[in-house]
Amino acid sequence: MKVTNNIQDIRHMRWQQPAATWGLVPTMGFLHEGHISLVRRARAENDFVAATIYVNPTQFAPTEDLSTYPRDLPHDLALLEAAGADLVFTPDDSIMYPAGFQTYVTVEEVTRVLEGASRPTHFRGVTTIVAKLFNLIQPTRAYFGQKDYQQTAVLRQMVTDLNFNLDMIICPTVREADGLAMSSRNKYLDPAQRAGATVLSRTLAAGVAALQAGERDANRLRAMMQAMIAAEPLARLDYISVAHPRTLAELVEVADEAVLSTAVFFHRTRLIDNMLWQESQS
Amino acid sequence: MKVTNNIQDIRHMRWQQPAATWGLVPTMGFLHEGHISLVRRARAENDFVAATIYVNPTQFAPTEDLSTYPRDLPHDLALLEAAGADLVFTPDDSIMYPAGFQTYVTVEEVTRVLEGASRPTHFRGVTTIVAKLFNLIQPTRAYFGQKDYQQTAVLRQMVTDLNFNLDMIICPTVREADGLAMSSRNKYLDPAQRAGATVLSRTLAAGVAALQAGERDANRLRAMMQAMIAAEPLARLDYISVAHPRTLAELVEVADEAVLSTAVFFHRTRLIDNMLWQESQS
Numbered sequence: 001m002k003v004t005n006n007i008q009d010i011r012h013m014r015w016q017q018p019a020a021t022w023g024l025v026p027t028m029g030f031l032h033e034g035h036i037s038l039v040r041r042a043r044a045e046n047d048f049v050a051a052t053i054y055v056n057p058t059q060f061a062p063t064e065d066l067s068t069y070p071r072d073l074p075h076d077l078a079l080l081e082a083a084g085a086d087l088v089f090t091p092d093d094s095i096m097y098p099a100g101f102q103t104y105v106t107v108e109e110v111t112r113v114l115e116g117a118s119r120p121t122h123f124r125g126v127t128t129i130v131a132k133l134f135n136l137i138q139p140t141r142a143y144f145g146q147k148d149y150q151q152t153a154v155l156r157q158m159v160t161d162l163n164f165n166l167d168m169i170i171c172p173t174v175r176e177a178d179g180l181a182m183s184s185r186n187k188y189l190d191p192a193q194r195a196g197a198t199v200l201s202r203t204l205a206a207g208v209a210a211l212q213a214g215e216r217d218a219n220r221l222r223a224m225m226q227a228m229i230a231a232e233p234l235a236r237l238d239y240i241s242v243a244h245p246r247t248l249a250e251l252v253e254v255a256d257e258a259v260l261s262t263a264v265f266f267h268r269t270r271l272i273d274n275m276l277w278q279e280s281q282s
Numbered sequence: 283m284k285v286t287n288n289i290q291d292i293r294h295m296r297w298q299q300p301a302a303t304w305g306l307v308p309t310m311g312f313l314h315e316g317h318i319s320l321v322r323r324a325r326a327e328n329d330f331v332a333a334t335i336y337v338n339p340t341q342f343a344p345t346e347d348l349s350t351y352p353r354d355l356p357h358d359l360a361l362l363e364a365a366g367a368d369l370v371f372t373p374d375d376s377i378m379y380p381a382g383f384q385t386y387v388t389v390e391e392v393t394r395v396l397e398g399a400s401r402p403t404h405f406r407g408v409t410t411i412v413a414k415l416f417n418l419i420q421p422t423r424a425y426f427g428q429k430d431y432q433q434t435a436v437l438r439q440m441v442t443d444l445n446f447n448l449d450m451i452i453c454p455t456v457r458e459a460d461g462l463a464m465s466s467r468n469k470y471l472d473p474a475q476r477a478g479a480t481v482l483s484r485t486l487a488a489g490v491a492a493l494q495a496g497e498r499d500a501n502r503l504r505a506m507m508q509a510m511i512a513a514e515p516l517a518r519l520d521y522i523s524v525a526h527p528r529t530l531a532e533l534v535e536v537a538d539e540a541v542l543s544t545a546v547f548f549h550r551t552r553l554i555d556n557m558l559w560q561e562s563q564s
Contacts, residue, residue: 011447018300018301100439100529101443102389102390102391103389103390103409103439103443103444104387104388105386106385106386106388107384107385108384108385108386109384110384128444131444132444135446135447136445136447138447157382157385158385161383161384161385161414162387162410162413162414163417163418164417165293165417165418165420
C-alpha cells in the first residue's frame with residue numbers, strides 16, 4: 001500500500017495501467033467500520049482501491065470542530081492496509097488549497113435544506129473537495145456511506161450535472177449493536193449521552209415501521225418522531241424530516257418512497273442519521 | 283470524423299484506446315481561422331482530436347445575443363474535417379442542462395474584473411460548461427485562443443484549483459490582414475464599423491510599443507490608449523486595462539510583464555482584444 005501526499009505520485013500510479021478500474025473512498029480519517037465497509041466493497045469491485053484521508057477545512061464553519069476533529073493516522077493506515085487499499089492520499093492544506101485558491105463547485109436547491117440549512121457553507125466545501133479528489137484520482141467508482149444521506153444526494157447531483165465519468169456507489173449505514181450509526185463524532189459523547197444517542201435510530205425505525213403499517217401523512221410522521229426525540233432528556237432536536245429521496249423536498253403525503261432523517265444535539269455534539277423507505281413491490 | 287450529440291458515443295470513442303492522447307477544442311461554432319488554428323495544433327500534438335460546437339446559454343446574459351449568435355453547422359463540420367478532427371460533439375440544451383440541473387463552477391477573484399465586471403454571470407457559465415466538457419471528453423490537452431484572454435486566465439485557475447488532469451494550451455490570436463482579431467461577432471459590423479474596428483489592435487500595439495520603449499507607468503499607458511480609442515468616432519470604450527497576466531489585477535507600475543486589453547462597442551457590437559507583453563530576457 002502506497003501512502004503519499006504527492007499529486008505526481010498519484011497521477012503516476014493511477015495511469016500506469018490506463019485500462020484498470022479504480023475505486024475511491026474519500027474520508028476525513030479516524031476510520032471506523034463504516035469507512036472500512038466502503039473500502040471492502042471497493043476492493044471487491046475494482047482492480048485498485050484508493051482512499052484519501054483529509055480533514056477538509058472548507059466544509060467546516062468557523063464555529064465548528066475543525067481543530068478538534070479526531071485524528072489517528074497510524075491506526076487509519078493499519079485499517080486501510082488490512083482492508084486491501086492500494087493507495088492512500090494524505091494531503092495537507094497547502095496541497096489542497098494553495099495560496100490563490102479561488103474556485104468552488106456549488107450545488108444549489110438540494111443543498112439548501114436540512115444539513116445545508118443548519119450549515120450554510122458546508123456543502124460547497126464538500127462538493128469542491130470531492131470534485132478535486134475525483135479529478136486527482138479519476139476513479140471508476142466512488143464509495144460513500146448512506147449515513148451522510150444529503151451528502152450522497154448532493155454529490156449524485158454534482159456527478160450528473162458536471163458529467164463526471166464515474167459511478168457513485170452508496171453503501172448502507174454501519175451501526176453499533178444498539179443501533180447508533182457509526183460516526184467519528186460519537187467519541188465526543190459521554191456515557192449518558194452515548195446511551196441517549198440511540199434515540200436517533202429508534203425514532204427513525206419507528207417512522208419506517210409507521211410507513212410500513214400504512215401511514216402516509218408526513219406531518220403525522222414528523223410529529224410522532226419529534227415527540228420521540230423530545231422524550232430523550234439529553235437530546236435537543238435540530239431537525240426531523242420526511243423528504244423526497246432525490247430532491248430532499250419535504251413531503252406532505254408519502255407516495256412510494258421517502259427518506260426519514262434527523263439531526264440531534266447532545267450538548268455540543270451534533271449527530272445525524274437517516275433511513276430510506278421504499279414501498280415493496282407486490 | 284464522427285459527429286454526435288450522444289454522451290455514450292463520446293465515452294465509448296474516448297475510451298476505446300485508454301492510453302491514447304486526446305486534444306479538445308471547445309467552440310461555440312461559426313468557426314473561423316482562429317478556431318481552426320487550435321484544431322491544427324491539437325492535431326499535431328495528440329493521437330485524437332475532439333471539437334465541441336455548442337452555443338452555451340449560461341454564459342450569455344438575458345440582454346445579450348444568445349438568440350442571434352451566428353450558426354453554420356455544415357460549414358463548421360467541413361472546416362473541422364479538413365483540419366483533421368476525429369470527433370465533434372454537438373449537444374443541445376436538453377443534453378447539457380437537463381431538467382433539475384443545479385451545479386455551477388465558480389472562480390472568484392479573477393472573474394470579477396474586466397469582462398466579468400461588464401458581464402457578471404458570464405464566467406460562471408464558461409467555467410461550468412468547460413468543466414462539463416472536460417469531464418465528458420477527458421482530454422490530455424485543451425486548446426483555447428489568447429483572443430479571450432481573461433477566459434484563458436479563469437480556466438487556468440479552474441484547472442489548477444480543481445486539479446483537472448490536463449494541460450491548457452493557449453494559442454496566439456489569429457488576425458485579419460489589417461490586424462482585427464478574428465471573432466464570430468465581426469460579422470455584426472457594417473463596413474464603416476469594420477474599418478473603425480482596427481482601432482483595437484492599433485491601440486494595443488501602440489501600448490506594447492510604449493512598453494518596449496521603456497514606459498512603465500500604467501496610468502500613462504491607459505490614458506494614451508484611451509485617447510486612441512476616443513479618436514475613433516464609431517467606437518465607444520467599455521474598458522482599457524494594463525494588468526497582471528495571471529491575476530488580472532490592474533498595475534500601477536509595470537514590472538516585467540503585463541497584459542493590455544480592451545473592450546469596445548461599435549453600436550451594439552462589443553469587440554475585445556488583448557496583447558501580452560513580456561520583457562525580453564537579455
